[in-house]
Amino acid sequence: MRSSLSLLVLFPLLLASSARADLTEEQRRLPLEADAPNPNLAKIVLLAGSTSNKAGQHEYFAGCALLHDWLSKTQGVWPVLVADGWPKNEAVFKNAKAVVVYADGGAKLPFLAPERWNVIKNLVAQGTGLVMLHQAVDVPEDRAAEVQQWLGGAWQKDIGCRGHWDMEFNAFPAHPSLNGVSAFAAPLDGWLYNLHFSPDIIPLLSGSVPEKSRSTPDAREHAGRAETVAWAYKRKDGGRSFAFTGCDLHRNWSVEGQRRFVLNGILWSAGTTVPADGALVPMAAGAIGTNLDAKPPAHPQTQAAPAIQ
Structure with a gap:
């Protein structure tokens, strides 16, 4: 009897382990899909996309691991770290206050399969917060209107x-996601802009872009315009959404302004109180180099990190 119970307990763990063969030994040591022990905690599910791009770029797992660490330091919050873009145990979504998608977009968006799409759709309908970072804001044409x-x-x-390209942010609107955020720069990061926006979004970060980057006729009609790369949105269902199209380069998590801004936005989307001075986002020396995906060495421009701020 004891043997049978042991197998029942171990089987889900073995299944999850075998399905995540591409994770490094270091990544496997992190608590994956560890559900909240207390329903009173604000559960935030972090969907880290699968391995992508070059070393130092699209480090979705390492980025979510950092977010997990910082959120763990926020009183009343329980972050759940998920690898490969989708949980093996979808029960972790139950009673989630927010879902964060940090993954490739377009045809690689991790919840395009109908059954997964319906999970996200139902969560949104229930008022769950939604956060989408970097390329996750790029969605297939037939899904764009709904997203x-x-x-x-x-x-x-x-x-x-x-x-x-480089972007600098030094003028901020009054919004909880910008509590405690000082002017900051994100050098050489990857950006997406000139999206199809709902009229009532709240632009949070805007700045100048290289005119040569205006690759579409519509964008060229707005030469010189400051472009929005982050926003907040209060949905008609009462839920909250937050998006930031930067954080392509993993090294820019070393910038205090960026990491506090993103943490604040996640907390706001979850409906929790954002501290007046902003979220706690301590960065230990060397932390930027932890939990990286196994990839060939990066180009020096993307590998070198700015000094921790």
Whole structure:
């Protein structure tokens, strides 16, 4: 009897382990899909996309591991870290206050399968917060209208532009996601802009972009315009959404302004109180180099990290 019970307990763990063969030994040591022990905690599910792009870019697992660490330091919050873009145990979504999608977009968006799409759709309908980072805002054309209703914006190739360049942010609106955020720069990051936006989004971060990046006729009609790369959105269902199209380069999590801004936005989307001075986002020396995907070495430009701020 004891042997049978042991197998019942171990089987889900063995199944999850075998399905995540691409995770490094370091990544496997993190608590994956560890559900909240107390229903009174604000559960935030972090969907880290599968291995993508070059070393130092699209480090979805390492980025979500950092978010998990910082959220763990927030009183009353329980983050759940999920690998490969989708949980093996969908029960972790139950009573979630927010879902964060940090993954490839377009045809690689991790919840395009009908059964997964319906899970996200139902969560949104229940008022669950939705956060989409970097390429996750890029969605297939036939899903764009619905995602725009959920998120307040969706990137489409008909008008959207993307690329890498420096951006600086030093003028902020009054919004909880910007509590305690000082002016910051995100050097050489990857950006998506000129999305299809709902009229009532709240632009949070906007700035100048290289005019040569205006690759669509619609974008060229707005030469010189400051472009929105992050926004908040209060949905008609009462839920909240937050998006930031940066954080392509993993090294930019070393920038305090960026990590506090994103943490604040996640907390706001979950309906929790954002501290007046912003979320706690301590960064230990060397933390930026932990839990990276196994990839060939990066180009020096994307590998070198700015000094921790």
